[in-house]
Amino acid sequence: MTLAAYTPRFLPEPLIGLFQLALDLRWTWHHGSDELWRALDEETWETTHNAWLVLNSVSGERLEDLAEDPQFQQRYREQIAAHNEFRDASTWYSDDCPGDLGRGIAYFCMEYGISESLPLYSGGLGVLAGDYLKAASDLGIPVTAVGLLYQQGYFRQAISTDGEQLEFYPYNDPTMLPVSPLRDEDGQWVRVVVPFPGRHVRLRAWKAQVGRCALLLLDSNDPRNEPGDRGITSELYTGDPEKRLQQEMVLGIGGWRLLEQMDIQPAVCHLNEGHCALALIERAFSWQQEHMADFHTARVATRATNLFTTHTSVASGFDHFSRDLLGIYLAPWLELHELTIEQLIKLGSVSVSDSDAGAPHLNMALLALNMCGRINGVSRIHQKVSQTIFQPFFNRWPAEDIPAEFVTNGVHTPSWDSPESDAVWTRACGQDRWRRPLQMSCPMTHIPDEELWEMRRLQRNRLVNYLRRRLASQHCEQNPANNHAASCGLLLDNETLTLGFARRFTEYKRPDLLLKDQERLLGLLASRDRPLQIVLAGKAHPYDQRGKDLIRQWKAFCRRPDVEGKVVFIEDYDLGVASQLIQGVDVWLNCPRHPWEACGTSGMKVLVNGGLNLSQYDGWWAEAWNDAVGWAIRPGATFEELGRSREHDLYDARELFDLLENDVIPSFYDVDEQGLPRTWLQRIRASMDSLTASYSANRMVREYVERFYLPMVERGKQRSAGTAAEIVAEHAEIARYWPKLRFSTFNVTESQGTQTYTVEIYLDGIDETRITVELVAEASEYGPRIVTEMPERRPLAGSAHSYLYECTVPSRPEGHYTPRLRVRDERLNLPLENPAVLWLR
Ligand SMILES: *Cc1c(COP(=O)(O)O)cnc(C)c1O
Numbered sequence: 096m097t098l099a100a101y102t103p104r105f106l107p108e109p110l111i112g113l114f115q116l117a118l119d120l121r122w123t124w125h126h127g128s129d130e131l132w133r134a135l136d137e138e139t140w141e142t143t144h145n146a147w148l149v150l151n152s153v154s155g156e157r158l159e160d161l162a163e164d165p166q167f168q169q170r171y172r173e174q175i176a177a178h179n180e181f182r183d184a185s186t187w188y189s190d191d192c193p194g195d196l197g198r199g200i201a202y203f204c205m206e207y208g209i210s211e212s213l214p215l216y217s218g219g220l221g222v223l224a225g226d227y228l229k230a231a232s233d234l235g236i237p238v239t240a241v242g243l244l245y246q247q248g249y250f251r252q253a254i255s256t257d258g259e260q261l262e263f264y265p266y267n268d269p270t271m272l273p274v275s276p277l278r279d280e281d282g283q284w285v286r287v288v289v290p291f292p293g294r295h296v297r298l299r300a301w302k303a304q305v306g307r308c309a310l311l312l313l314d315s316n317d318p319r320n321e322p323g324d325r326g327i328t329s330e331l332y333t334g335d336p337e338k339r340l341q342q343e344m345v346l347g348i349g350g351w352r353l354l355e356q357m358d359i360q361p362a363v364c365h366l367n368e369g370h371c372a373l374a375l376i377e378r379a380f381s382w383q384q385e386h387m388a389d390f391h392t393a394r395v396a397t398r399a400t401n402l403f404t405t406h407t408s409v410a411s412g413f414d415h416f417s418r419d420l421l422g423i424y425l426a427p428w429l430e431l432h433e434l435t436i437e438q439l440i441k442l443g444s445v446s447v448s449d450s451d452a453g454a455p456h457l458n459m460a461l462l463a464l465n466m467c468g469r470i471n472g473v474s475r476i477h478q479k480v481s482q483t484i485f486q487p488f489f490n491r492w493p494a495e496d497i498p499a500e501f502v503t504n505g506v507h508t509p510s511w512d513s514p515e516s517d518a519v520w521t522r523a524c525g526q527d528r529w530r531r532p533l534q535m536s537c538p539m540t541h542i543p544d545e546e547l548w549e550m551r552r553l554q555r556n557r558l559v560n561y562l563r564r565r566l567a568s569q570h571c572e573q574n575p576a577n578n579h580a581a582s583c584g585l586l587l588d589n590e591t592l593t594l595g596f597a598r599r600f601t602e603y604k605r606p607d608l609l610l611k612d613q614e615r616l617l618g619l620l621a622s623r624d625r626p627l628q629i630v631l632a633g634k635a636h637p638y639d640q641r642g643k644d645l646i647r648q649w650k651a652f653c654r655r656p657d658v659e660g661k662v663v664f665i666e667d668y669d670l671g672v673a674s675q676l677i678q679g680v681d682v683w684l685n686c687p688r689h690p691w692e693a694c695g696t697s698g699m700k701v702l703v704n705g706g707l708n709l710s711q712y713d714g715w716w717a718e719a720w721n722d723a724v725g726w727a728i729r730p731g732a733t734f735e736e737l738g739r740s741r742e743h744d745l746y747d748a749r750e751l752f753d754l755l756e757n758d759v760i761p762s763f764y765d766v767d768e769q770g771l772p773r774t775w776l777q778r779i780r781a782s783m784d785s786l787t788a789s790y791s792a793n794r795m796v797r798e799y800v801e802r803f804y805l806p807m808v809e810r811g812k813q814r815s816a817g818t819a820a821e822i823v824a825e826h827a828e829i830a831r832y833w834p835k836l837r838f839s840t841f842n843v844t845e846s847q848g849t850q851t852y853t854v855e856i857y858l859d860g861i862d863e864t865r866i867t868v869e870l871v872a873e874a875s876e877y878g879p880r881i882v883t884e885m886p887e888r889r890p891l892a893g894s895a896h897s898y899l900y901e902c903t904v905p906s907r908p909e910g911h912y913t914p915r916l917r918v919r920d921e922r923l924n925l926p927l928e929n930p931a932v933l934w935l936r
Pocket of ligand 1: 217218219220222598599668669670673674685694695696697698
């Protein structure tokens with residue numbers, strides 16, 4: 096590491112502000128300073144899009160020259176002024192937010208996809224976290240994000256001639272990444288220490304500036320650590336559970352300690368996935384110390400302001416660690432706070448009130464669930480899926496009552512728009528449209544068809560040019576086949592309907608759906624008048640043999656002489672490749688097996704650019720789709736109907752081909768005398784108008800603020816140490832009496848279409864104000880689900896602790912209504928915070 100990289104001295108005085116500009120990742124979405132970086136070092140800028148690297152690789156001579164160059168000086172001063180203005184500007188949060196987030200939000204995630212020049216992500220989860228941060232910056236939300244700085248990040252992909260995925264792990268030299276050492280008030284480089292068995296692991300801390308928000312990154316590559324420990328943060332998503340646990344300790348325990356050391360004291364802690372759940376334990380420990388309280392009280396006091404967002408669609412997708420591994424690694428840390436491994440595992444296995452602990456694994460999602468005040472999935476369907484996944488851990492609660500909510504994901508629009516679409520939107524809605532709450536409908540109607548179509552054509556041209564350049568550097572070298580032009584993608588065509596498919600290659604995403612009927616696909620590609628061309632990209636996880644096989648299948652198909660140049664596979668899918676594809680394609684295809692796609696975000700990225708979606712009715716598309724905006728495979732499908740069966744692939748493939756043949760392709764080529772495809776343009780306009788704002792991260796972040804953070808902060812204020820202790824005592828009391836509660840008589844009288852139910856309940860000394868009785872009927876042909884409170888009528892004179900409850904409801908057949916008894920406490924989020932429930936049967 097060179098000292099120069101961290102001391103601004105080597106820059107000529109008049110250009111000193113370049114540091115500030117280069118270290119603010121705002122350049123990844125706001126292109127005002129592009130010209131500066133290009134002027135400094137065009138080649139480095141074009142190949143890396145890393146302003147910090149540009150600044151570090153430019154020669155002193157060049158800098159001296161530019162410092163004298165009036166034109167550069169002018170540009171530079173403009174950008175510095177613009178940047179200062181941006182830092183000081185008022186925002187939605189400062190002006191219009193209906194509440195106060197105090198010291199702000201701490202956001203934890205295992206990966207962040209901010210830019211291809213900061214490769215600390217593997218896919219959707221990281222890109223979402225990056226988009227969240229950028230939108231938080233736009234809106235002025237005080238967020239501090241915490242993550243890991245991997246020495247290698249996720250692997251880089253190449254593909255051999257025979258379709259084999261090759262994996263490379265280039266070294267991330269931190270001095271070349273757009274981050275700087277995190278310093279404390281005295282200018283010292285901040286270090287964090289995490290207890291490990293028999294030693295302490297020292298962590299270095301870095302800061303990536305993402306507009307107004309900071310992303311703090313930890314790595315263990317401190318020369319004073321043992322060699323093995325230096326490699327803890329070497330790579331992302333290793334298959335080794337031991338290393339994974341070490342990473343989660345660094346992120347969770349180290350991350351929370353880092354915030355404390357910086358005196359950040361967040362109002363809300365938001366976990367993006369369960370990997371970072373140990374942060375919540377460390378948070379409780381810290382509260383415990385401050386208040387001289389026990390762990391249970393600390394947990395109750397802190398959880399009200401912990402939010403857990405789950406992105407997983409199958410229970411097996413959650414991280415879990417064995418008792419043995421936890422015993423080795425966590426014991427020294429837990430001992431400091433007098434918590435045992437068993438107690439910790441109990442928090443991450445079954446719901447806390449349930450007494451049969453002893454599960455041999457700690458499930459990180461359940462740990463998060465038991466340490467949080469609210470939980471959310473990432474689309475409406477995913478809410479249901481999450482309720483089903485978590486249901487077994489809420490003993491005897493029906494899935495509908497599991498307290499998982501949802502916030503549909505969104506993308507950071509300014510990061511994904513093209514220069515062409517940016518110009519069109521600016522004309523329609525003005526310069527600053529993405530900074531404030533987006534107008535839900537922007538008057539795209541004022542943009543004439545000609546202009547919209549011109550935008551689409553320019554974008555497609557740029558994509559085709561880009562693809563040819565990429566292909567020239569990949570296939571051509573490897574595959575000097577007979578048809579050289581084809582293998583370099585020269586047969587790609589500027590005016591041909593272009594379909595894009597890019598995502599992780601894994602079975603549930605079904606990248607091979609189009610290959611299910613190769614004859615039909617060949618027919619579409621070969622059509623003389625109405626051809627189709629396809630661009631593909633995606634990595635398979637290094638251990639996912641099936642995913643690699645899917646890549647092989649496509650590569651084999653691409654090499655067929657009758658296909659070459661019409662279907663191209665771009666290697667090394669990353670944010671850079673994604674942004675090119677989503678700007679240029681006409682149609683974005685997504686065909687996951689329903690209901691496995693928790694949300695899916697890549698399709699949202701085409702909206703702003705006038706691309707159209709052709710997708711499985713799953714995740715976000717099940718909410719967004721209607722006939723006017725795009726195409727859905729198996730529209731209206733429900734999770735219950737499809738379950739997790741694999742038998743629908745052929746059906747879905749047929750429906751996909753039918754849509755392409757009968758609707759998508761004819762509509763694209765159906766042009767009028769002016770050469771404009773009017774129906775297609777109508778769809779583009781409808782899609783841009785009605786979906787762009789709704790599926791933006793701007794909307795998503797505001798939803799988190801308004802529906803979650805602000806109410807959670809209020810609830811947190813009511814959890815004083817005293818209240819938390821009171822709640823703990825009450826829970827203990829309820830748990831003591833609960834096994835003795837029982838229903839006695841349950842009667843019904845019928846009158847003119849209504850039924851009046853009465854039930855007698857023995858409460859064994861629990862204060863009757865602490866419980867509530869409900870009458871429940873599941874949905875049936877007699878009507879929707881009913882859950883209605885049965886108010887208390889009176890104590891039963893003849894027997895102590897017995898009470899009569901009664902309510903009147905619409906009539907249903909015998910056996911449809913069942914009473915249940917649950918905890919009542921306005922201060923708690925129930926049943927999350929106390930799942931005790933008793934049913935009559
Ligand atoms: C958007 C994006 C993803 C996520 O896409 P999905 O549709 O959710 O699979 C993954 N990787 C990259 C590089 C992206 O840009």
